[in-house]
Amino acid sequence: MEHEVGAQELHPVVIMDTPPLLDDDLHWYKDAIIYELHIKAFCDGDGDGVGDFQGLLQKLDYLQDLGVTAIWLLPFYPSPLKDDGYDIADYYNINSSYGDISQFKHLLKEAHRRNLKVITELVLNHTSDQHAWFQRARRSPKGSDERNFYVWTDNPDQYKDVRIIFQDFEASNWTWDPVAEQYYWHRFFFHQPDLNYDNPKVQEEVFRIIDFWCKMGVDGFRLDAVPVSFRAGGYQWREPARNARIFEEAAKSYRFELPREGFWRKPICGRRTRRPISARGTSVI
Numbered sequence: 001m002e003h004e005v006g007a008q009e010l011h012p013v014v015i016m017d018t019p020p021l022l023d024d025d026l027h028w029y030k031d032a033i034i035y036e037l038h039i040k041a042f043c044d045g046d047g048d049g050v051g052d053f054q055g056l057l058q059k060l061d062y063l064q065d066l067g068v069t070a071i072w073l074l075p076f077y078p079s080p081l082k083d084d085g086y087d088i089a090d091y092y093n094i095n096s097s098y099g100d101i102s103q104f105k106h107l108l109k110e111a112h113r114r115n116l117k118v119i120t121e122l123v124l125n126h127t128s129d130q131h132a133w134f135q136r137a138r139r140s141p142k143g144s145d146e147r148n149f150y151v152w153t154d155n156p157d158q159y160k161d162v163r164i165i166f167q168d169f170e171a172s173n174w175t176w177d178p179v180a181e182q183y184y185w186h187r188f189f190f191h192q193p194d195l196n197y198d199n200p201k202v203q204e205e206v207f208r209i210i211d212f213w214c215k216m217g218v219d220g221f222r223l224d225a226v227p228v229s230f231r232a233g234g235y236q237w238r239e240p241a242r243n244a245r246i247f248e249e250a251a252k253s254y255r256f257e258l259p260r261e262g263f264w265r266k267p268i269c270g271r272r273t274r275r276p277i278s279a280r281g282t283s284v285i
């Protein structure tokens with residue numbers, strides 16, 4: 001407004017001889033124009049009726065012309081697709097209907113060539129029950145590290161005050177597994193067992209997954225369901241900041257920015273350090 005411009009003129013701008021507060025490499029997401037898309041529904045490059053990375057590649061110029069500065073890809077991993085890909089069966093691969101890792105790398109290269117960032121959706125609260133970790137867990141001895149990749153109990157009244165999110169589908173946050181002969185914990189569908197973040201081996205695996213995609217060149221992540229992931233938070237949604245402490249520490253390690261407000265709806269963005277801190281070298285989670 002004009003009167004504000006006038007007021008500013010009375011106070012000359014002082015050029016501070018200090019580094020800028022905002023680091024473009026870290027804070028680029030703050031004014032990014034983000035285009036969220038599901039690979040399968042965006043563009044079908046090979047004509048088989050399902051969208052794919054080949055199709056998205058063909059549309060990069062179009063997205064750039066729109067003024068988009070970042071693409072946010074919903075889950076594209078191998079999955080039984082019982083929850084639209086939020087039930088991940090393998091964190092290190094691409095659903096073969098959409099393409100393969102080499103096509104994904106090509107997409108990153110072509111996106112970056114157009115100054116487009118690439119944010120990927122990571123679902124780390126739970127896996128598909130088809131994930132190898134769960135299949136191993138249910139067959140491993142009770143109390144073993146392998147069993148404890150997930151949260152188990154003999155008493156389904158445990159944490160009974162925790163709200164059931166999908167009340168239309170689930171009667172409890174616990175489901176009986178006849179193979180394990182225990183109940184396993186899930187905040188969402190029964191086929192999405194929650195990972196146990198109290199197990200250091202789970203923490204290592206999560207860092208390994210983040211490392212894998214960072215090294216490939218992914219610019220940021222949107223982390224799904226972070227607030228309900230931690231026993232320290234009672235597996236409740238009510239204390240998202242407390243529940244997300246692990247990811248705050250991860251964000252420091254990887255030089256990511258973790259948006260404070262509403263972070264579970266926003267991507268964690270930034271870039272990895274030149275020398276990433278390995279999962280083994282940290283004790284942050």
Ligand SMILES: [Ca+2]
Pocket residue numbers: 044045046047048049050051052097
């Ligand atoms: Ca296709």
